[in-house]
Amino acid sequence: MREYQYPLDLDWNTEEMVIVMKLWDQLEQAYEKGLPATDFLNSYQAFKKVVPSIGEERRLGREFESLSGYSLYQTVKTAKETTGKLKMKA
DSSP, X not given: OOOOOOOXXXXXXXXXXXXHHHHHHHHHHHHHTOEEHXXXXXXXXXXXXXXXXXXXXXXXXHHHHHHHSOOHHHHHHHHHTOSSEEOOOO
C-alpha cells in the first residue's frame, strides 16, 4: 500500500472517519489483492450513511483517485455486477 493521505472531512466524528477510512482501505484492496464484493459493498453502504450526498461522494472519490489512481465509481459499479471476489485492474 502506498503512502498518502485519505480524503477525510474534519467535521466527521471518530466513528465516521473510521467508516470512511475502511472504505478507502477496501478500495485499495480491490485493486491490489482483491476481496469479496459483498465486503466492499457493505463498506460502501456504511460510507453512504456518512456521505449521503452524491456530489460529496464524487468529490471525495475524485480526490482519492487523483492520489491513488483507484476509482471509487468504477469499483462500486463492478462490485454491484460481481458475485464472489472483486479484483480491479489498475
